[in-house]
Amino acid sequence: MNRTMIAAALACALVAPAGAQTPAPNWPTRPITMVVPFGAGGPIDLVGRLLAQRLSEMLGQQVIIENVGGAGGMTGAARVAKGAPDGSVFLFGNQGTHTFSQMLYKKPLYNAVTDFAPVTLVVTNAKLLVTRKDFPAQTLGEFIAYAKANQAKMQYGSAGAGSATHVTCVLLNNAIGVDITHVPYRGTGPAMQDIIAGRIDYLCDVIRRRCRRCGRIPSRCWHCCRRSAAR
Amino acid sequence: MRERFKAIGVTIPAAERRTPEYLTKFVPAEIARWAGPIKASGVSED
Numbered sequence: 001m002n003r004t005m006i007a008a009a010l011a012c013a014l015v016a017p018a019g020a021q022t023p024a025p026n027w028p029t030r031p032i033t034m035v036v037p038f039g040a041g042g043p044i045d046l047v048g049r050l051l052a053q054r055l056s057e058m059l060g061q062q063v064i065i066e067n068v069g070g071a072g073g074m075t076g077a078a079r080v081a082k083g084a085p086d087g088s089v090f091l092f093g094n095q096g097t098h099t100f101s102q103m104l105y106k107k108p109l110y111n112a113v114t115d116f117a118p119v120t121l122v123v124t125n126a127k128l129l130v131t132r133k134d135f136p137a138q139t140l141g142e143f144i145a146y147a148k149a150n151q152a153k154m155q156y157g158s159a160g161a162g163s164a165t166h167v168t169c170v171l172l173n174n175a176i177g178v179d180i181t182h183v184p185y186r187g188t189g190p191a192m193q194d195i196i197a198g199r200i201d202y203l204c205d206v207i208r209r210r211c212r213r214c215g216r217i218p219s220r221c222w223h224c225c226r227r228s229a230a231r
Numbered sequence: 232m233r234e235r236f237k238a239i240g241v242t243i244p245a246a247e248r249r250t251p252e253y254l255t256k257f258v259p260a261e262i263a264r265w266a267g268p269i270k271a272s273g274v275s276e277d
Contacts, residue, residue, distance in 0.1 A: 012241075013254055047241055054232050072276075099261045103269045104276040112262065118254030123241035162276045167269065174272040 012047060012094045012123050015116040019085035028061040033089045037076025037097055039069045039187040042159065043206045047123055048092040069187070072162030073097040074109050081110035090119065096164035104162050127168050130205045132198045143202075144176050151178040157191035157200040160184045165191070168204035 014034075032055075036048040045067060052063040068076030073096040080091035091097070098112040110116075129143070137143040147154060156173075158166035161184045173180055183200055185191040194200045236243055247253065 013258075015254070043239075046239060047236070050232060050235050050239075095261070098258050099265050100269065102262050103266055104274065106275075106277045113259050116258075118251045118258065120249045120251065121244050121254055121257065122249075123236060124244055125241040167274060170272050170274040171268055174268070 012044060012092060012125075013098065013121050014051075014119040015080070015091050015093055015098070016087070016119055017080055017083045017085040017089065018115045018117055027087050028059055030088065031062040031064055032059070032087070033066050034063050035066050035068050035076045035080050035089065035091045037068055037070075037073035037091065037093065038159070038163075039189070040067045041189055042187045043125075044073075044092060044094055051092070051122060069160075071109075072101060072104070072160055072164070072166065074101045074105075074162070077101070077112075078109035081115040085117070091116070092122070094164060096162070096167070100162065100164060100167045104167070125206050127165075128205050129172065129202060130192075130195060131202045132195050132200065134198060135201060147173075147176055147178045147180065151180050154202075155181045155183050155200045157183045157185055157194060157203045159188045159191060160186065165204050165206070169202075172204060 034048060034052050036045050038044045049065055052065050055063045068079055073094065077091055077093055077097040080089055083089040101108050102112050137146045156169050158169060160166065165188055166182065166184065188205055191203050192205065195203050233243060
């Protein structure tokens with residue numbers, strides 16, 4: 001039974017420190033750092049590593065991934081914002097680093113518009129509402145009804161306070177009109193482990209797994225992957 | 232690379248959205264788009 005659904009689009013983008021100029025004709029002359037502002041093995045890291053591998057081939061210089069997690073991606077993004085604008089460092093940002101961070105904090109560590117030089121939108125992906133395997137709802141309508149009736153005892157996971165997965169669930173809960181306990185994890189990987197184990201009720205995840213790996217995960221993940229690939 | 236992205240489930244945007252010019256407009260537009268819902272939700276990390 002498919003219990004996932006596409007909730008919203010999430011974009012990942014490549015940006016450089018503000019003031020970055022058109023590079024010299026012989027750029028790059030040394031290895032390039034691409035900061036992934038989340039832990040290794042997560043959805044952003046996975047796409048970033050594929051991109052880095054291809055860029056390394058194209059540029060003839062190694063593009064090295066540096067995972068700098070924390071504060072929903074803001075820690076890694078801040079490092080790039082303050083980095084040298086010489087084409088040696090880039091950020092693989094996302095909705096968390098370049099949209100949500102600007103509103104969640106009174107004083108964000110950077111200005112997402114003026115402290116970065118935009119390079120390109122890289123990918124967009126869909127967000128999914130993923131529930132534990134034995135969650136007693138088969139559709140979004142049933143999920144809403146169950147959440148309204150059982151909100152006091154429910155818990156949702158996220159990749160950390162302020163992360164896109166957290167804010168997405170907050171917006172979802174707000175739209176439904178429920179107040180549910182948030183359980184922040186150090187990334188969606190550990191949160192997904194607890195979904196599989198049934199320790200938390202739901203998670204607002206992004207599509208990220210290869211279908212052949214989904215056999216190990218709940219059946220609904222398999223369904224969502226197939227649907228996505230068919231788009 | 233397109234095949235590998237497809238296998239993960241992410242979508243490569245159309246060519247006109249893969250430019251610095253587009254991203255220059257896209258980031259502030261997204262901030263404006265989500266400001267209302269986030270403010271309404273009351274979520275804050277301060």
